Amino acid sequence: EKPKEGRLAGLTTLKTLNKKQRFAVPWPICMTPESLKEWVAIESDSIQPLPHFRQEIFKMMDIAADKLRHLGAAVDSIDMGHQELPDGQNLPIPPILLAELGNDPKKPTVCFYGHLDVQPAKKEDGWHTDPFTLVEVDGKLYGRGATDNKGPVLAWINAVGAFQALNQDIPVNIKFIIEGMEEAGSVSLDELVKREKDRFFSNVDYIVISDNLWISKKKPALIYGTRGNIYFTVEVKCRDQDFHSGTFGGILNEPMADLVSLLGSLVDSSGHILIPGIYDNVAPLSEEEKKMYETIDLNLEEYQNNSQVERFLFDTKEEILMHLWRYPSLSIHGIEGAFHEPGAKTVIPAQVIGKFSIRLVPYMNISVVETQVKKYLEDIFSQRNSSNKLKVNMTLGVHPWIANIHDIQYIAARRAIKTVFGVDPDMIRDGSTIPIAKTFQDIIQKSVMMLPLGAVDDGEHSQNEKINRYNYIEGSKLFAAFFLEVAKMHS
Numbered sequence: 001e002k003p004k005e006g007r008l009a010g011l012t013t014l015k016t017l018n019k020k021q022r023f024a025v026p027w028p029i030c031m032t033p034e035s036l037k038e039w040v041a042i043e044s045d046s047i048q049p050l051p052h053f054r055q056e057i058f059k060m061m062d063i064a065a066d067k068l069r070h071l072g073a074a075v076d077s078i079d080m081g082h083q084e085l086p087d088g089q090n091l092p093i094p095p096i097l098l099a100e101l102g103n104d105p106k107k108p109t110v111c112f113y114g115h116l117d118v119q120p121a122k123k124e125d126g127w128h129t130d131p132f133t134l135v136e137v138d139g140k141l142y143g144r145g146a147t148d149n150k151g152p153v154l155a156w157i158n159a160v161g162a163f164q165a166l167n168q169d170i171p172v173n174i175k176f177i178i179e180g181m182e183e184a185g186s187v188s189l190d191e192l193v194k195r196e197k198d199r200f201f202s203n204v205d206y207i208v209i210s211d212n213l214w215i216s217k218k219k220p221a222l223i224y225g226t227r228g229n230i231y232f233t234v235e236v237k238c239r240d241q242d243f244h245s246g247t248f249g250g251i252l253n254e255p256m257a258d259l260v261s262l263l264g265s266l267v268d269s270s271g272h273i274l275i276p277g278i279y280d281n282v283a284p285l286s287e288e289e290k291k292m293y294e295t296i297d298l299n300l301e302e303y304q305n306n307s308q309v310e311r312f313l314f315d316t317k318e319e320i321l322m323h324l325w326r327y328p329s330l331s332i333h334g335i336e337g338a339f340h341e342p343g344a345k346t347v348i349p350a351q352v353i354g355k356f357s358i359r360l361v362p363y364m365n366i367s368v369v370e371t372q373v374k375k376y377l378e379d380i381f382s383q384r385n386s387s388n389k390l391k392v393n394m395t396l397g398v399h400p401w402i403a404n405i406h407d408i409q410y411i412a413a414r415r416a417i418k419t420v421f422g423v424d425p426d427m428i429r430d431g432s433t434i435p436i437a438k439t440f441q442d443i444i445q446k447s448v449m450m451l452p453l454g455a456v457d458d459g460e461h462s463q464n465e466k467i468n469r470y471n472y473i474e475g476s477k478l479f480a481a482f483f484l485e486v487a488k489m490h491s
């Protein structure tokens with residue numbers, strides 16, 4: 001349909017169309033999945049610390065910088081130096097892109113954060129197609145990074161490109177901060193944000209992250225909170241060398257038995273964490289908050305079936321959501337030094353390291369939890385009267401993040417969702433952690449919003465990751481509609 005005159009042309013006409021017609025509107029070539037295909041083809045895996053993958057991430061960042069320049073943005077590709085890894089390797093850290101387009105003091109400035117590195121993927125892990133070739137099957141675009149997070153980054157670029165293709169003024173100043181090491185813990189990103197607080201971020205009004213999923217296959221969502229995470233290692237050591245269980249079994253305290261007992265004392269079979277005091281600072285549940293869970297569109301039976309879990313710990317939708325979003329959880333991840341290979345080796349491992357983490361919620365405090373965990377494990381260990389040595393270390397501490405859903409950009413995003421999808425979004429939280437959200441909130445002190453595009457079954461980090469063509473295209477339109485709404489509300 002030929003756009004009308006004026007700033008809202010093209011996009012406002014969408015409001016008058018039904019869903020089928022809206023989806024049929026031809027959008028500029030920049031919005032087709034061709035660029036996504038090109039980006040997915042780059043194996044920008046930041047998890048495997050190998051020179052080849054680092055080169056791929058560098059290539060990815062270069063291509064993204066070119067794409068942003070093509071959009072007319074001024075792009076700074078910030079050299080992040082090198083990192084020394086525990087195995088002695090020295091690897092270059094990929095650059096972080098800081099880009100800006102438009103500097104009109106009358107317009108709000110919206111900064112988009114995204115990442116272009118991906119989780120590892122191999123066809124033999126159970127992918128139906130090559131993970132680095134974007135393949136469309138039944139409207140689903142399969143490929144590593146399609147939803148996490150290359151698709152959403154491109155959708156934001158598409159939104160900007162759509163205004164340009166329609167010869168319309170972009171109603172907001174746009175900034176991008178794009179990194180290539182998110183999956184590996186966002187190496188050096190915090191320092192860059194602190195360094196750029198009074199320069200790049202000085203005029204930023206709103207920060208948007210689109211690195212999570214809806215809670216439904218169909219209904220869009222807005223995210224206003226994520227849990228934090230505190231990660232521990234528990235080392236139990238007898239000596240440097242393993243033992244023969246026939247020669248030593250029965251006469252010593254086995255490190256694995258100590259460790260299993262320590263790990264087994266952390267959480268009971270109903271998911272309740274057994275560390276004294278751990279729930280003391282958890283925000284009390286208000287009636288208003290309780291009601292919010294009732295309105296979330298979640299089909300528990302379908303959710304359970306899709307997850308292939310026989311029975312969850314809780315029977316109602318509300319309890320499930322609260323235990324994912326507003327209560328802490330403790331997960332045991334693994335044991336280093338355990339004999340985990342197939343076969344029946346009669347070994348007594350001499351030193352083992354258990355790993356577990358606790359998802360934190362408002363208003364738990366990292367150093368308080370650290371002290372509680374260490375004291376509890378030391379007490380349990382001393383009750384065993386073992387001759388082994390115990391060391392408990394906290395290796396990561398990330399605060400939970402919670403947003404004010406009455407901020408202008410949340411209202412603008414709700415309106416944009418209504419325009420593009422014709423429904424009000426689910427207002428949800430994410431049980432996982434996006435560490436940079438809290439950093440932005442604390443350092444830049446501006447509103448941070450998570451505006452996801454992907455559907456619940458996109459399979460981020462998993463085999464056969466995908467983004468629906470529908471979500472990718474409508475998501476691009478959503479970002480464009482958001483620019484219009486936030487500009488209107490800001491002024």
Ligand SMILES: NCCCC(=O)N[C@@H](Cc1c[nH]cn1)C(=O)O
Nearest residue numbers: 211212213229430432433434435
């Ligand atoms: N839906 C967004 C998921 C992002 C993600 O997977 N984040 C990691 C970050 C993290 C926390 N602790 C260690 N890494 C996560 O596990 O939540």
Ligand SMILES: [Zn+2]
Nearest residue numbers: 148149182211
């Ligand atoms: Zn991600």
Ligand SMILES: [Zn+2]
Nearest residue numbers: 148183460461
């Ligand atoms: Zn990820």
